[in-house]
Amino acid sequence: MNIPWSKMALNTPSSVVRDMLQAAQAPGMISLAGGLPAQSSFPLEAIRVAYEKVFASGASALQYAETEGYRPLRAKIAERLESKGIPASPDHMLLTTGSQQSIDLVCRILLDPGDCVLVESPTYLAALQVIHSYQAISHGVSCDDEGMLPESLEELLQLHRPKLVYINPTFSNPSGKVWSRERRQKAVDLCRKYGVLILEDDPYGEIRFNPEELDAPALTELDAAYEGPSNVIYTSTFSKTVAPGLRTGWILAAPDIVKIAARAKQGADLHSSSIDQRALHALMETFDLDEHIRGISADYKQRMEKMTELMTKKVWEGISWNSPQGGMFLWLELPESMSASNLFTYGIQEKVCIVPGDSFYAGTPELNRMRINFTHTDPELLPEAVERMDRAIKRWHASVQSDATVTM
Amino acid sequence: MNIPWSKMALNTPSSVVRDMLQAAQAPGMISLAGGLPAQSSFPLEAIRVAYEKVFASGASALQYAETEGYRPLRAKIAERLESKGIPASPDHMLLTTGSQQSIDLVCRILLDPGDCVLVESPTYLAALQVIHSYQAISHGVSCDDEGMLPESLEELLQLHRPKLVYINPTFSNPSGKVWSRERRQKAVDLCRKYGVLILEDDPYGEIRFNPEELDAPALTELDAAYEGPSNVIYTSTFSKTVAPGLRTGWILAAPDIVKIAARAKQGADLHSSSIDQRALHALMETFDLDEHIRGISADYKQRMEKMTELMTKKVWEGISWNSPQGGMFLWLELPESMSASNLFTYGIQEKVCIVPGDSFYAGTPELNRMRINFTHTDPELLPEAVERMDRAIKRWHASVQSDATVTM
Numbered sequence: 055m056n057i058p059w060s061k062m063a064l065n066t067p068s069s070v071v072r073d074m075l076q077a078a079q080a081p082g083m084i085s086l087a088g089g090l091p092a093q094s095s096f097p098l099e100a101i102r103v104a105y106e107k108v109f110a111s112g113a114s115a116l117q118y119a120e121t122e123g124y125r126p127l128r129a130k131i132a133e134r135l136e137s138k139g140i141p142a143s144p145d146h147m148l149l150t151t152g153s154q155q156s157i158d159l160v161c162r163i164l165l166d167p168g169d170c171v172l173v174e175s176p177t178y179l180a181a182l183q184v185i186h187s188y189q190a191i192s193h194g195v196s197c198d199d200e201g202m203l204p205e206s207l208e209e210l211l212q213l214h215r216p217k218l219v220y221i222n223p224t225f226s227n228p229s230g231k232v233w234s235r236e237r238r239q240k241a242v243d244l245c246r247k248y249g250v251l252i253l254e255d256d257p258y259g260e261i262r263f264n265p266e267e268l269d270a271p272a273l274t275e276l277d278a279a280y281e282g283p284s285n286v287i288y289t290s291t292f293s294k295t296v297a298p299g300l301r302t303g304w305i306l307a308a309p310d311i312v313k314i315a316a317r318a319k320q321g322a323d324l325h326s327s328s329i330d331q332r333a334l335h336a337l338m339e340t341f342d343l344d345e346h347i348r349g350i351s352a353d354y355k356q357r358m359e360k361m362t363e364l365m366t367k368k369v370w371e372g373i374s375w376n377s378p379q380g381g382m383f384l385w386l387e388l389p390e391s392m393s394a395s396n397l398f399t400y401g402i403q404e405k406v407c408i409v410p411g412d413s414f415y416a417g418t419p420e421l422n423r424m425r426i427n428f429t430h431t432d433p434e435l436l437p438e439a440v441e442r443m444d445r446a447i448k449r450w451h452a453s454v455q456s457d458a459t460v461t462m
Numbered sequence: 463m464n465i466p467w468s469k470m471a472l473n474t475p476s477s478v479v480r481d482m483l484q485a486a487q488a489p490g491m492i493s494l495a496g497g498l499p500a501q502s503s504f505p506l507e508a509i510r511v512a513y514e515k516v517f518a519s520g521a522s523a524l525q526y527a528e529t530e531g532y533r534p535l536r537a538k539i540a541e542r543l544e545s546k547g548i549p550a551s552p553d554h555m556l557l558t559t560g561s562q563q564s565i566d567l568v569c570r571i572l573l574d575p576g577d578c579v580l581v582e583s584p585t586y587l588a589a590l591q592v593i594h595s596y597q598a599i600s601h602g603v604s605c606d607d608e609g610m611l612p613e614s615l616e617e618l619l620q621l622h623r624p625k626l627v628y629i630n631p632t633f634s635n636p637s638g639k640v641w642s643r644e645r646r647q648k649a650v651d652l653c654r655k656y657g658v659l660i661l662e663d664d665p666y667g668e669i670r671f672n673p674e675e676l677d678a679p680a681l682t683e684l685d686a687a688y689e690g691p692s693n694v695i696y697t698s699t700f701s702k703t704v705a706p707g708l709r710t711g712w713i714l715a716a717p718d719i720v721k722i723a724a725r726a727k728q729g730a731d732l733h734s735s736s737i738d739q740r741a742l743h744a745l746m747e748t749f750d751l752d753e754h755i756r757g758i759s760a761d762y763k764q765r766m767e768k769m770t771e772l773m774t775k776k777v778w779e780g781i782s783w784n785s786p787q788g789g790m791f792l793w794l795e796l797p798e799s800m801s802a803s804n805l806f807t808y809g810i811q812e813k814v815c816i817v818p819g820d821s822f823y824a825g826t827p828e829l830n831r832m833r834i835n836f837t838h839t840d841p842e843l844l845p846e847a848v849e850r851m852d853r854a855i856k857r858w859h860a861s862v863q864s865d866a867t868v869t870m
Binding site for chain 1 (some may be wrong): 571588591735
């Protein structure tokens with residue numbers, strides 16, 4: 055039979071990155087494609103002990119639980135956010151199965167077909183996918199290294215009357231940039247002016263290479279200067295600071311949003327794993343998470359520096375990249391004529407996997423951008439990874455050469 | 463600001479049962495409302511050991527993982543299903559965050575606003591909620607104690623051209639009934655005839671009080687006699703056989719359905735907890751799950767018998783109930799004039815919580831039905847629970863009396 059798919063199914067194409075991750079699993083492949091944290095960074099022993107404590111507390115940890123999530127964990131997260139300047143309360147929080155579910159739930163409760171969402175240009179591709187699966191339309195706001203350009207944001211707010219502005223302002227995926235304080239303030243003010251909610255996605259914000267140099271308050275913190283319920287829906291996760299396998303993230307938002315998102319979550323899966331939530335709570339009671347995150351950040355900084363040093367030595371003509379102050383990604387600009395998709399294909403032939411940048415754009419994509427991850431590959435393998443990228447680039451040059459020959 | 467909710471949000475009312483569960487948490491309340499398994503049935507020690515094994519296997523358990531779920535667990539589940547006569551393969555399976563997510567994902571990939579789903583009358587109220595949240599319409603097929611009436615099913619298949627037939631054929635929630643083999647076969651044949659998919663929700667099918675007497679093959683097993691991909695989407699869960707806190711269920715379906723459902727799940731939450739999935743796998747390697755389920759079933763049978771014995775002794779005029787062969791619920795029929803909603807209110811006054819049946823109907827509800835759960839309350843408390851129900855019933859009679867007096 056022909057299965058009568060819903061429009062949602064038809065508007066949910068397979069993620070390019072997902073397909074690439076499958077390509078990346080070929081034997082001998084070095085993958086710089088996924089957004090995976092370093093496995094060596096997971097505090098395995100502390101996590102093991104945390105689960106032990108959960109089981110020692112008895113069988114109630116195994117029963118059905120509140121949709122909103124384990125309240126003592128919400129309280130711990132709120133306390134930690136408060137200590138970083140973000141106004142938070144367990145009553146304004148919903149625990150989710152990671153940031154991806156946070157994005158999905160927010161879209162679910164706000165977006166109807168034809169609605170519009172403004173995003174950065176470029177932006178996180180899995181957010182675009184979710185937005186499009188709800189048959190909403192995304193428009194890219196023009197950005198520079200400091201974030202969204204206020205004129206462009208205001209113009210599109212007026213033009214499209216969006217339901218939501220989705221941003222990833224600190225070490226954004228894929229560009230690795232950090233919005234300046236001024237741009238953050240401007241976005242908060244403009245969204246208040248036009249009555250449009252902001253979804254602030256902050257999975258990487260704590261992975262800071264030079265924390266003392268960073269002036270990057272969360273938009274939800276800046277928004278708190280306004281009266282009334284927050285206009286910012288803030289989401290983050292333990293995936294990058296503890297481990298992704300625990301699938302625990304959270305939404306911090308105005309009480310009405312949390313209430314309706316919890317109803318949506320109840321229909322979607324009743325609640326997330328209560329064992330994992332309790333284990334995270336037990337972990338946070340004794341484990342020095344801040345110290346642990348400093349360790350991860352120092353490790354990632356070294357990896358990033360090693361990677362860029364190796365790439366710099368290659369003297370690739372016309373290829374440049376950012377110098378990220380945190381997060382997990384390098385964002386490369388290739389010569390105009392060099393298509394990142396072609397480079398991806400040559401990379402696969404050389405057994406190195408990168409992500410072409412074109413899937414990260416709401417509108418017309420830039421075809422000469424690519425994202426590479428520096429946190430997942432064993433640092434010992436980075437020289438070989440760069441060698442392979444070098445050979446892939448040479449293949450591209452050779453192909454251009456031979457095309458030119460054919461043309462003559 | 464007025465939050466511009468989506469139609470999905472507006473079509474997702476808070477679950478009546480959810481609100482009742484909150485009422486049920488009042489101090490001193492005895493709750494017969496929720497569909498919670500007995501906490502004493504959770505194999506805490508075996509689960510503890512299983513997690514220990516997962517952590518002993520190293521940090522890879524904590525990394526991002528496949529959306530489809532941990533393959534060795536899928537293989538174990540498939541093996542177990544095969545041993546019970548259900549054709550299964552890990553390639554035709556998607557692990558989910560419990561049955562609720564299975565229902566949501568299936569609705570997500572199939573239902574557009576205005577689409578129709580046929581359901582039993584009565585049916586599982588959280589399935590109705592999900593169907594309605596996608597702005598689809600549900601129609602109740604007439605049922606008797608053996609399942610859907612084939613004439614009613616065929617008439618509605620012709621009339622409404624539904625996208626899906628949702629059923630819960632073994633110890634169904636709320637009615638506790640078991641479909642006869644003949645009705646199962648008939649439903650399979652009719653849905654094949656009209657090219658309509660079946661969603662077979664089977665969370666309770668293994669909790670059998672008299673297994674030798676039961677001739678209740680899964681519809682997915684009967685459907686396998688037909689050529690080509692399965693027309694039945696089968697879902698079940700570990701929530702009732704191991705513990706709900708692990709939030710692990712599965713979809714078994716035709717490869718195309720699994721593929722598209724996995725894409726939908728990727729957008730919804732990337733994947734479910736990989737630690738919990740690995741722990742379930744470790745558990746299944748050594749733990750005698752069949753023996754464990756026999757133990758749960760024997761325990762629940764005793765609880766059910768004790769409950770019905772206590773109720774029988776009360777000689778409530780005009781009140782009858784089923785004699786379930788498994789599962790977790792008793793389904794009561796009250797006198798026509800006795801509204802279960804009123805009885806619920808009197809119950810709350812007496813500190814006992816039951817569920818009025820009216821939320822379990824797609825169309826016009828029966829107002830004199832109520833569901834009570836016999837698996838969650840401590841058996842020692844059952845006599846007191848029945849005393850309180852008795853007092854609630856007396857309150858109802860007294861109120862009718864006083865109404866009659868007022869009328870005079």
